[in-house]
Every structure is written in structure tokens, then in C-alpha cells.
Amino acid sequence: xxxxxxxxxxxxxxxxxxxxxxxxxxxxxxxxxxxxxxxxxxxxxxxxxxxxxxxxxxxxxxxxxxxxxxxxxxxxxxxxxxxxxxxxxxxxxxxxxxxxxxxxxxxxxxxxxxxxxxxxxxxxxxxxxxxxxxxxxxxxxxxxxxxxxxxxxxxxxxxxxxxxxxxxxxxxxxxxxxxxxxxxxxxxxxxxxxxxxxxxxxxxxxxxxxxxxxxxxxxxxxxxxxxxxxxxxxxxxxxxxxxxxxxxxxxxxxxxxxxxxxxxxxxxxxxxxxxxxxxxxxxxxxxxxxxxxxxxxxxxxxxxxxxxxxxxxxxxxxxxxxxxxxxxxxxxxxxxxxxxxxxxxxxxxxxxxxxxxxxxxxxxxxxxxxxxxxxxxxxxxxxxxxxxxxxxxxxxxxxxxxxxxxxxxxxxxxxxxxxxx
Amino acid sequence: xxxxxxxxxxxxxxxxxxxxxxxxxxxxxxxxxxxxxxxxxxxxxxxxxxxxxxxxxxxxxxxxxxxxxxxxxxxxxxxxxxxxxxxxxxxxxxxxxxxxxxxxxxxxxxxxxxxxxxxxxxxxxxxxxxxxxxxxxxxxxxxxxxxxxxxxxxxxxxxxxxx
Ligand code: SF4
Numbered sequence: 001x002x003x004x005x006x007x008x009x010x011x012x013x014x015x016x017x018x019x020x021x022x023x024x025x026x027x028x029x030x031x032x033x034x035x036x037x038x039x040x041x042x043x044x045x046x047x048x049x050x051x052x053x054x055x056x057x058x059x060x061x062x063x064x065x066x067x068x069x070x071x072x073x074x075x076x077x078x079x080x081x082x083x084x085x086x087x088x089x090x091x092x093x094x095x096x097x098x099x100x101x102x103x104x105x106x107x108x109x110x111x112x113x114x115x116x117x118x119x120x121x122x123x124x125x126x127x128x129x130x131x132x133x134x135x136x137x138x139x140x141x142x143x144x145x146x147x148x149x150x151x152x153x154x155x156x157x158x159x160x161x162x163x164x165x166x167x168x169x170x171x172x173x174x175x176x177x178x179x180x181x182x183x184x185x186x187x188x189x190x191x192x193x194x195x196x197x198x199x200x201x202x203x204x205x206x207x208x209x210x211x212x213x214x215x216x217x218x219x220x221x222x223x224x225x226x227x228x229x230x231x232x233x234x235x236x237x238x239x240x241x242x243x244x245x246x247x248x249x250x251x252x253x254x255x256x257x258x259x260x261x262x263x264x265x266x267x268x269x270x271x272x273x274x275x276x277x278x279x280x281x282x283x284x285x286x287x288x289x290x291x292x293x294x295x296x297x298x299x300x301x302x303x304x305x306x307x308x309x310x311x312x313x314x315x316x317x318x319x320x321x322x323x324x325x326x327x328x329x330x331x332x333x334x335x336x337x338x339x340x341x342x343x344x345x346x347x348x349x350x351x352x353x354x355x356x357x358x359x360x361x362x363x364x365x366x367x368x369x370x371x372x373x374x375x376x377x378x379x380x381x382x383x384x385x386x387x388x389x390x391x392x393x394x395x396x397x398x399x400x401x402x403x404x405x406x407x408x409x410x411x412x413x414x415x416x417x418x419x420x421x
Numbered sequence: 422x423x424x425x426x427x428x429x430x431x432x433x434x435x436x437x438x439x440x441x442x443x444x445x446x447x448x449x450x451x452x453x454x455x456x457x458x459x460x461x462x463x464x465x466x467x468x469x470x471x472x473x474x475x476x477x478x479x480x481x482x483x484x485x486x487x488x489x490x491x492x493x494x495x496x497x498x499x500x501x502x503x504x505x506x507x508x509x510x511x512x513x514x515x516x517x518x519x520x521x522x523x524x525x526x527x528x529x530x531x532x533x534x535x536x537x538x539x540x541x542x543x544x545x546x547x548x549x550x551x552x553x554x555x556x557x558x559x560x561x562x563x564x565x566x567x568x569x570x571x572x573x574x575x576x577x578x579x580x581x582x583x584x
Binding site: 024037038040041044045046048049050051066067071072074075078121122123124126138139140141142143145146149150154188189192193222224277364365366383385386387388392 | 434436438439442443444446447448449461462480481484485486487488489490492493507509510511514515518519563565574575576577579580583
């Protein structure tokens, strides 16, 4: 029986010729990640281990991005813990405020992960790197700590859902709409314990930023990982960003899948996930009149340069509606700089939006845009759970940068066509 | 090993943001986390929970973020076991790794109500509902995970392996 792409990568990292779904294996890791929330717990846990040094100084990444720049004293202590550990262990990939960005945008940009590699991160959106054809998955702090010291992790080999992508997206429709549509279809536990393997000729029509967005939200369907085949765009991205050697794995022709889902990109419209689950999706046309108080454009899902370009195009000849707060957060310093050089920041500020330094900030209800009781936000983030961005009675509507920017202009959930665009 | 306690019952997709809201993640102290456990879904939980009590939920318990603070806060609040029809996978790993007993059992998730008194035998996986006089067969852990649980967590297991 053939193997899926994920199974092939796992087999290679476990030193096995083949693996099958359900098998428990121990695999070697190429990268182990934590942030300022999960890092301190992991650092505390590894104290229990007899071996105390990290398995490889260049294969551990510590990114304080959640409550940074330090939002309060306790957060400052957490960041200090991570900083001091990185220093004591000589960890090369520690990113201080100033070079820091949101981890899942930062690591691919820094070339720290490439196709064919295996990565665990103490952050659920570690699955983002599947866009590059790597196996990457989120774990907790104890798993991360163990991986950081031993260079290994245990996995149950997942079965997979095959997602066949065909066609080409309409204008203003993006990767975010693809993944929201898929989650709406299969539900927040639709891919539980399994891989989402994307295939099909439509993938060539998706940019790398679209693929990062899609892989990023695989976890929102409960998936262990989401993974894309490696094509010319992937290779061009890796050659631009990384010196690491990559390896291309392809699923066997006779690989077994639990299920097959077809997504025709031509048929997708701008999509919004209503509170309080990412599966509660409607098209913007079906959304009705939903007035809002705030817009957030950013996060590891949609804080990349293409996202900012789309938002800027909409805000170029429009103004943020009076009374609406529009918060834009470039995901990394490099994206921030690029946005500045392209004049996007000027567009945002002239339109009445604010632009923040890279941080997770409001995405997890940390800081920089918390919602009061009863307030509503359209956000390009990935979770709209109860209380995620503030008060338990506030509401989050998940959408693409195009929908978020258009909504900032009208003050209600809207798509660019409503602005005559 | 056995657990006995009163049940707190929840529905589908109880996510880690309601188990322990991010606004409290500037702490990693279990006792402090426990005071906010389940706050955004059940604000009286921390006040009412007693040592040994049991959480029962339906599908996809613990979905969302990878924060280990979620099982840590549940364990520190005195809960002896979480029973659900299914668990989100990161939560499942985390619970095992930190030694919070969890059991998947559809029948128990469907039939147990809030306030029921429930006894769990971890060796056999049998869940006995004293209030209703019913019992349900829960899923036993794969052998590999039993080893981690026996070692009282992943770190001890690794130490014993490399000893
Ligand atoms: S941006 Fe949001 S989802 Fe992404 S890593 Fe930060 S908190 Fe998590």
C-alpha cells in the first residue's frame, strides 16, 4: 500500500522504509519552536530531564511574539526567561523585539524551514509550514521541551483527507476564503487526528502567501497538519529565503485517503465565519447587515505582504468609516519595511487606520485592540471563539484582508464590490 | 487507580480559550491558572469544583491553541479525569504528557448529566455512573501512552529510556 506525502516524510525521519496510519513512531526533528507563552513552561519542564542541553543550537527557534513588546510586568518576566535561556544555551534562532515577527510568518521568511523537513512547535499554528511541503505540527510545551533536548518526538502516523483544488480564484477572493470554505464544509473537527493533503492543478494558481494562509488554518479543522506539494513557486520561495537543502516528497499514486474533497476555486466567493466557531461560514452576500466596531488585519494567518497590498488597494481611495477602529499589524519587520517602501503604510494612515509593530496582539486577546462587551470585529485572524479578542459577549467575524478592509470602510461586513471595486 | 467525583458537563468544541483565557497566560503558575479555569464558559467552575470532580463533554474537547496551561489549569483545579466523546489532538497529547487522566467514551459523554456521581476505573476503562446505576466502557490507552502515564509524564519516561 502506498503512502501519503505526510507519511513519506514521517517514515524518512523515523528511519523506516514505510509507515502506515495509526502506527506510533519516533521521528527526528529538523526544527523545534516555542514562543513567549509556551517557552517558559517548556523551559521549566526540561529542568526535569537528566540531559540539559539543547540537541542542536541552530534547530531550536524561540520567538517572543505574543505579549510583546512586553505588555505588562508578568509578560516581561516570561520574555526574560526565554531570552536568558536562549543565551545560556547559545540558541542562534532567538528573535528579540526589533528582529522579531509573528513566528509562523517569520520562520519561513528567515528560511529556517524547507520542504521535506519535520518540525514541531509549541503553538498550534505551527502547521503553517505545510505550505512549503514540510511536515509541521503544533504540540504542547512538554512535547516541545522534550523535542528541544532530544531532537525527537513521538507521533501517531495520521491518515489523510485528499483535498483536490481546481480552477482559479475570482478577483478579491483569496486563500482565506478557500480555507474558511473548507472548514465550513467539514467542521472544526472534520479532519481530527488526520492530515489535509492538498493536490490538484488549481494549486499552481495559488500564491505562496495564499498557501501559508490555508495551511495555517488546517488546525481549525482539527487536522494534525496540512500539506502542499512542492512546485515551481515553492522552490522559488525557498531559493529566495533559505540556504537549507530541501527534499521533495510526493504521495504515492496508490496512497490511501479516508476521504476526497474537491474545491473548485472558480466557484468560491468571499466568505466570513460567524461567531463563535470557524465552521460557521456564510458568504458575504449571505451575511446580511452586520455592523461592526473594529477591524483587525494581521496575524500569522493574514499579516503577509500580499494581505497588506490587498488592504491598501481598497483603502487607497476610501476612508475608514468614522467611529470604526481599523488596526493593521504587519507580521514581520521585513513585511513592515516592505509595506513602508511600497507606500502602503501611508495609504493606511491617510485612510484613518493605525499600523502597529509586529505582534500577535489582539489575535489572542492579548493587547493592542481588545474588544469591550457586545462589540463586534471583523478580523483576518483564525479563531472566533468566545472571548478570544476580549469580553465574552464580544464577537469576531473571520474574513480575508479584502473583506476586512471593505468592512472598515462601510462599518459593516462588506466585500469590495460594494465599494464599486 | 480509581477516580470518584461529581460531574461538570459541557457540550461540543470546548476550546482552550474558554478553558483558560489568554488574558491569564502571562502566568504559568498552576495554582493561579486554576483560579481562572473554565472562566469564560462557566464562571462559577473554579468556585464550585472540588477535589476529585470530573469533567464530561461531547465532541472535540480542548480544540484551539496548544497552550498546555489548559490541562494544567484543569489538573490544578482538582479535576481527576476528563471524559469526552473525542479530544482535540494537541490537548490529548498535552494531557498525557502532564499526567491528567482523560478517557474517550461516546456512551458516557451522551448519558452522563451534570451533577451525576461517577466512578472511573482506569485499569479497566470502566466508567460507572452511580447516580443512574449505569456503566460504560471507555477506551483504554495504547501501550506506548500507558508507559508515559506509568512514568508519570513524558519527561520521566525520557529519563528512564536514556538511563
Ligand atoms: S497571530 Fe494569533 S494565531 Fe498566530 S501565533 Fe499569534 S496568537 Fe497564535
